[in-house]
């Protein structure tokens with residue numbers, strides 16, 4: 001039995017040595033130490049030994065077992081190290097290879113200016129309202145004191161959807177005023193940015209789709225002075241403390257009195273040049289005190305409340321902000337242009 005144990009030890013150790021992968025090593029373990037393994041079957045025959053021999057052979061068998069176990073553990077760690085080595089080699093990284101550039105997006109110049117406008121107004125306590133681009137003529141015109149047959153319905157050259165001219169692409173963001181006043185009670189302080197549509201030919205200053213930001217304030221004791229202060233704040237916050245505005249009387253059906261507001265030409269500072277077509281001033285918005293008929297139509301008591309409203313062209317604000325001379329650049333999506341902002 002002594003001899004048998006010696007043979008088992010020798011053959012198992014060489015089998016362990018030769019195992020090329022964890023699977024083979026496990027097979028060796030089972031062959032020697034498993035339930036039907038050769039060492040196990042030797043141990044099962046211990047009963048046949050004499051009382052003197054049993055402890056001696058028992059100790060020898062234990063030594064053989066632990067020699068095999070140690071050899072297996074040793075081999076297992078060699079194999080896993082070798083495997084790791086192989087993996088590291090095959091997955092080698094060259095950190096000196098130039099990286100692939102990641103193109104990050106940028107904000108469109110109009111989004112930059114709109115975000116600033118929204119910041120300025122939310123800072124003054126306004127909230128932002130939205131309205132549909134496909135609008136009822138009722139909201140775009142009638143409720144804004146622009147009745148059927150009013151020339152505005154033609155001169156604005158509207159895109160109509162229906163024969164009876166009842167549904168259209170909104171020509172202004174002003175209908176959002178009505179939607180707000182029909183659902184909210186004063187005090188009201190909202191701005192409403194969005195797209196508007198008119199049948200205009202594309203040129204350096206026109207597009208059939210452009211953007212406005214509407215503003216509406218309704219509260220007790222609101223005056224034209226509040227309107228002027230608010231719009232001057234907007235212009236100075238956007239363009240700096242030196243920016244000048246000019247208020248001119250005008251007519252809009254939904255405001256009384258109405259005005260147009262210009263800012264001083266950024267190119268010539270009021271002298272008159274190509275950019276301002278010799279005027280020295282550039283028109284940016286329409287505004288006024290909300291017409292009592294409009295307020296009353298929305299159920300607001302004009303003995304208690306008054307309000308002002310304005311609608312400003314976002315393209316013009318943006319063009320002035322970045323000295324862009326042609327509006328088409330804003331819509332052509334040429335990355336060489338847009339990447340500059």
Ligand code: DAH
Pocket residue numbers: 171172173174214215252254255258285286287288289308309310311312
């Ligand atoms: N909606 C007008 C336009 O598109 C601009 C405007 C004028 C808006 C007066 C207003 C306002 O809110 O009070 O020309």
